[in-house]
Amino acid sequence: MSWVEGSILLFGGLVAAMAVGMPVAFAFLLLNVIGAVLFLGGEPGLAQLARNAVQSVTSFSLTPIPFFVLMGEVLFHTGVALKAIDAFALLIRRVPGRLAVIAIIAGTVFSAISGSTIATTALLGSLMLPTMLARGYDPRMAMGPIIGIGGVDMLIPPSALTVLLGSLAGISIAGLLIAGIVPGLILSAMYVSYIIVRAAMDPTLAPERPVQELPADERPRGAGRWLPFAIHVVPLVLIFGLVIGAMTGGLATPTEAAAVGAAGTIAAAALYRSLTPANLMKALTGTVAVSGTILFIIVGATTFSQVLSFSGVVDGLIGQVTGLGLSPNVLIVAMLLILLFLGCFVDQVSMMLITLPFFMPLIQRYDVDLIWFGVLFLICMQLGLLTPPFGLLLFTMKGVAPPAITMHQVYAAALPYIAMSLLILVLIFFLPVIATWLPALLSR
């Protein structure tokens, strides 16, 4: 069988299995069974498939995934996040589009302690959207920031999908986690600037009451304004600092730092007297559900790259691509376009599993900076959460928005934030230092 026929069979089969609605993990398993029979020698191939499934997740590099997800789940199920939002509301008082700005800043801090984008969007959406709409915010102005900041969560560590990308692509996980910080913060700053400019130009988009007209609990003075920030936000930032510090200071591996972060978050919730056996159990089962879903796809898909390789598809396609004599930059642009296209239809884990077997050998052949490429890849995945028609965060927002909000309004709200994410993608493409500066500085 030629590599062209092999690729039609393997990718056509995978698309067909996914199209009938098989869970992604089982679609990969089905193709692996077929691939093992055809390309890995039948019985020995199937035995290898079972062996690989065991080894796939018996891996120290994947262990941060549940720990990072747990940090976010504890934060949300114990209600610690609510108090943090209130604390921000006391500090941010005199800016146009105030509530939208609060959503972005609170969302950025949650991103620094939560490894789950959907949790951030659902939480901010259910808490802040009704208030914004009740105060007369334009639905686009109310929903856009919450959708946008959910995507930023993927870039700012801790991030479960960053760990997975690092592990699958052979990129330093600690390096990649740290490399996401600056682009994530720039994106947050862009969102805040956009909101302020838009709300200043057209105050009807985000009608704000003067400070003296705010509810009494939103306008204390002096220490009363800063105390909630010190109590409810600073400890969260310290946990983030602890995780990143332990990782970069050589005190702990990413897994160990993640475990310390998860333990720190549980301890913080206990100190706030917000932790109960019931909400801890909710956070734990929520975590095993999210991380179990991600990891079981890895169990199912682990042999796929081997099947692709033995079938000659990888060598054939890579030979074909390198034969075109493209420059590395053109090649990377092509890869990013493929990712952006896939992001409109396919979930993030599948995006990685389908593309990395081809992308990484090419990236290594052309000696491309792995951290830089990893960050570009992450931004494409983040965009996949926001892009119509199937961006997950759009549906999450629709799910928590009042029934009167239409899907078209959700799409329209997301558009400026998609444009800004594309802008940061282009910026990092031309100025790799945005992504590589911090990991290089901290690894000195």
Added chain:
Amino acid sequence: MTRLSAAFGRVLNALAIVGALILLGMVAIVTADVVLRNAVGVGIVWANEVSEYALYVMTLLTAPWLLRRGQHVRLDVVLTLVPARVAWLMEAAGDVLGFAVSIVLIRYGALMTLDSWRLGAITIKNLVFPEWWLLVFLPATFALLAVEFVFRFDRLLKGGRARRIEATSVS
């Protein structure tokens, strides 16, 4: 069938709770290792190794429960585009294929485990124990998944002739 399915569901819930407790144990052990190593210079040498095994066991224990809850991620692009009855037929085909794949994995997982047991293979890292203790989780999990695919198919037959509403992303 419905009562059997409900009883099986309770077993899956119990396995998920075991998975959740394993996760809590992982957090405790790895954190204790880091703290002890940095505080008194001696950590728990087997902490990392145990957390690797725990990750594997936790993933497998929760997989059948996630299938019951419709949380294994899938694409529903095509299912939403085709007529409801066609989508229903596609769902049925997906269940049959899922069941078949599970049977293959039971067979080869069981052969792998039996071989390891017969050969007396031992895992030797910081901890030393028979390798089949780990391997056996794979065929056992796929046996549970195969059973759940049967119940899933049964629910599909008894329900309306339309697609299911299930998770499409894990982010």
